[in-house]
Amino acid sequence: MDIKKSGVKIEGLQSYGGTSLSFKVRSFEVKECILWLSIVFITILCTPQPTVIRWSTTPPVSADVLHQWKGFCALIANAYYTKGMAWLPVKTLQLEQMAVTGSSEEPSLVASRMQLVFSTLEVVSPQWPRV
Template identity: 85%
Template sequence: MQHRFHVNASSDDDFRSSRNIAISLFKRYKNVINRGGGDNLKEFISAGVNAYALGCTDEGLRKELMDIEDSGLEIEGLGSCGGTSLKFKVHSFEIRECILWLGIVFITILCTPQPTVIRWSPTPPVSADVLHQWKGFCAIIADAYYVKGMAWLPVKILQLEQMAVTGTSEKPSVVASRMQLVFSTLEVCSSVANMYT
């Protein structure tokens, strides 16, 4: 039986084309930036897990968002408390960060004990460069989560991993937010695995 993981998406239309998937992810990314993490972050991750399962790649979704930016189209945001939603343009720096988050979600899924999320495509979800840059980072956190039952790590350990791979490390606050993204992805993947065991 084929299971489709689908949480809090506004409609099935969100997942009918790669453009719709890219827009859905970007809306959820903007929601985290504008309204904070917690449930908003889990919604972004859930949409990312769906994109992974459906065989999307980080580069394919980046291209969709860049095409939207180039066309000058505005995206309607997710409805706010007042029922009205804002429209916004897509900017390059936001695309970069959104797709980086997505790449980290995809790589985290690759670091989970199999099988958690089944991917319906043989195409790698991220490029070799992105995998090289982030696999160690995600694997350290996955090991802490699955083997040691931890939900947090010293930021310094992760900065050292970044330094070893890329020669530079991000600011502690940025590294902490990346770590939160990985731990939250592991929680979402664990809940998916528990649903089907």
């Protein structure tokens, strides 16, 4: 089923009132969710082998998405593994986006995506002891 084109309605309950409400899943929201999940998978692809072993023979993301985001995730993974960094300048990542796609996202969105990549790396292969 193609959720993007189906116009699926999701039923939900309000937090406190219990009143039923429904809303339509927007195509943009679905695409954005898939993109965020794709970034997690690409981040895992950037980890040293054999940190995570994939059992599937199919690629985790499309070739287009991989091309668009691999450099972004690889820059962060390189900083994490080789330099022990937990943060990169947003401008550096925006320049990577500009080089690949010809445009860059808002700094706050780039920072959120960077945080997702660093958080994924921290879970997959922790570099520092937990406090």
